[in-house]
Amino acid sequence: MAIFNRALSKTELAGFFSTASGVSTYAPIIVNQPSALNLYAGQTAQFNVAAGGSEPLTYQWQKAATGSGVYNNVTDGGQISGAQSGTLTIGNIGNPDAADYIVIVANGAGSVTSVVANLSVQSTIAGGNITMAIQEAVNLDWDTTGV
Secondary structure, eight states, rough: OOOOOSSOOOHHHHHHHHHHSOOOOOOEEEEOOOOOOOEEEOOOEEOOOOESSSSSEEEEEEEESSSTOOOOOOHHHHHHOOSSSSSSESOOOOOHHHHHHHEEEEEEEEEEEOOOOOEEOOOOOOOOOOOOOOOOTTTTTOOOOOO
């Protein structure tokens, strides 16, 4: 047993565990799943995943029509960034972005797929004017009780 006067790095911890267990490569695991989002058109959507396992870990976000289960890789470009990272960002969302999203995390020992995180995009409602008309009874002011 050893005591350290500092926090150990992920690499150091993996080395100790590998030495003790005899296992040197660990399949990825997802420790924080991405969450569903319900946003308004024009906002920025951000899906996050946290994973562990032997380095290097690779990430690939995928998108499918809601409920279809047929996924295609998301690629960086335009309003999308982070398609191969732990954080997928979609700026200025609109109806075409409303879908199911998953991420596949992989390394040399295997891969794991996240739960489905649905993005729901609500239309923004154009502002409008509200006109109110109040008619008061004779000899009454708006702040009197009539007494």
